[in-house]
Amino acid sequence: MAETRMNSRMGKTLPDVAAWPHPLVDGAVRLIETLGAGRVNVDTYQARVMALFADTALRTQLAQWIERTLSERADQILVRRSLPGRDYTLQLLYLQAGEIHPPHCHHNVTSTQVLLHGAGWFREYERIARIDARRIRLLPVRDRCLQAGDVMQSSEFVRNAHWFGAGEHPAVILNFNIRGYERDTFDPPARLGRRLLDPTRGDPDGAHVIAAEIDTASAYDRFATRPLQDFPLPVPLAPAAEPLRLDLG
Numbered sequence: 001m002a003e004t005r006m007n008s009r010m011g012k013t014l015p016d017v018a019a020w021p022h023p024l025v026d027g028a029v030r031l032i033e034t035l036g037a038g039r040v041n042v043d044t045y046q047a048r049v050m051a052l053f054a055d056t057a058l059r060t061q062l063a064q065w066i067e068r069t070l071s072e073r074a075d076q077i078l079v080r081r082s083l084p085g086r087d088y089t090l091q092l093l094y095l096q097a098g099e100i101h102p103p104h105c106h107h108n109v110t111s112t113q114v115l116l117h118g119a120g121w122f123r124e125y126e127r128i129a130r131i132d133a134r135r136i137r138l139l140p141v142r143d144r145c146l147q148a149g150d151v152m153q154s155s156e157f158v159r160n161a162h163w164f165g166a167g168e169h170p171a172v173i174l175n176f177n178i179r180g181y182e183r184d185t186f187d188p189p190a191r192l193g194r195r196l197l198d199p200t201r202g203d204p205d206g207a208h209v210i211a212a213e214i215d216t217a218s219a220y221d222r223f224a225t226r227p228l229q230d231f232p233l234p235v236p237l238a239p240a241a242e243p244l245r246l247d248l249g
Ligand SMILES: [Fe+2]
Pocket: 104, 106, 162
């Protein structure tokens, strides 16, 4: 197993990175501005992000970046910008062999992630309701192998929680995340970003996961050193829409 990497940003503001001059980045920034100005809702925005990615031939257009991510074994930022109460990032994430992003949900993060290279596994959950200050009721909707072209899309009220990791080889994920752009949120206003979870317990109702919010160190101790398939789902997977996929071109 690879050395455990802490890959959670945990609300930190990071320095701006000037935009890579490319129609993909221009298009992404235009979509963010459209959402930020309230001209589209989140679902339309997410659909337009998928359309932009589908029109881009990502493997070809990002070939130099994929190569650089793998050779430098480091994330590559195509654009990153902080604004008052908001920020956005389009980046390639490097996942070393066996690296896990432990289970988490998000506060006011709208994201699309595309596996560009490698393979892995992912689980996605709908966030159903808050039970109390430390527990959330989840519905598992996807639990499957992650292959190049597979997409994880997450927003405040759609598949807000997930858990994913690379397989035996390094992987590269295109990660497009914007934070602070949703007007309605599941929880009251709070720090933007990840909330780490332990989703290994089922509700006696047999349908839902009772996920406990846990601190970052516990989450990494518990979940970052083992493949997620080692943890059986405590309740059956709910029927869900077909997984999102892109032809990478
Ligand atoms: Fe996430």
